[in-house]
């Protein structure tokens with residue numbers, strides 16, 4: 001490269017989506033275009049404003065993609081580090097209208113702040129060929145690392161989602177109900193766009209191991225789908241199940257608190273539980289004790305780490321490993337290296 005030639009990097013186009021009527025709220029959208037054709041992959045973080053591993057990971061991914069030669073990238077990668085900026089600056093899951101962005105998709109272009117952001121996000125999903133939505137346990141929960149997807153009725157889409165979830169390389173792969181509405185993945189499902197979501201950490205922190213795992217996982221998926229040169233598959237999956245129960249994957253309704261109060265957990269994330277086992281206890285303001293017991297056996301994948309709990313909020317999520325609508329998938333594929 002001569003001193004006055006252009007640097008050989010993918011073309012980065014930045015677009016700022018500004019909410020109508022607002023000068024403060026924007027959605028920062030970064031497009032990286034490779035020189036050769038290939039799939040269009042969308043990766044989003046910050047759908048919930050108190051989930052930090054995704055935001056840090058996407059910022060790191062942007063730096064990584066900026067340093068790539070454009071000939072190394074086949075297709076387009078679109079990154080949105082923070083979908084829900086109003087919620088992020090509030091330090092909360094939701095923005096000032098109190099709506100959960102993962103419940104109001106596809107949103108309304110003339111609606112409230114969250115509905116408008118959902119509408120913009122839905123447009124981006126519709127423009128993609130593949131989608132990864134990164135999450136965490138937020139302020140109040142810690143969640144075990146997993147890659148999830150909806151059990152899409154189209155077998156081609158479903159198989160692509162299984163492939164992406166496995167390639168991401170987190171320990172748990174979890175396929176769940178295709179019936180859930182209002183989410184980013186609901187929009188992808190309706191548009192026929194293969195999509196996965198990922199979970200890691202939370203508890204109001206930004207775990208560096210989670211950031212690293214997210215960056216590595218996104219790069220692995222990019223290699224798997226042909227955006228980047230191929231690389232050996234990881235073989236890091238230790239549990240892979242698909243659960244077709246109607247509410248599977250709806251984390252916020254699992255094991256609701258029986259009253260407002262102080263929650264003390266008796267089981268930690270990643271531990272096995274039996275049906276009826278005590279998950280924890282809520283003490284109300286009169287110091288009365290309310291036990292919270294497991295609805296079913298399985299693995300505690302989401303633990304409440306924030307003691308103050310409101311009636312109806314989840315006290316933990318148990319992922320069933322067996323059951324009439326639960327299928328176990330092989331954890332290892334022949335070509336995986338088992339590193």
Ligand SMILES: [Zn+2]
Pocket residue numbers: 047048051135136
């Ligand atoms: Zn989330």
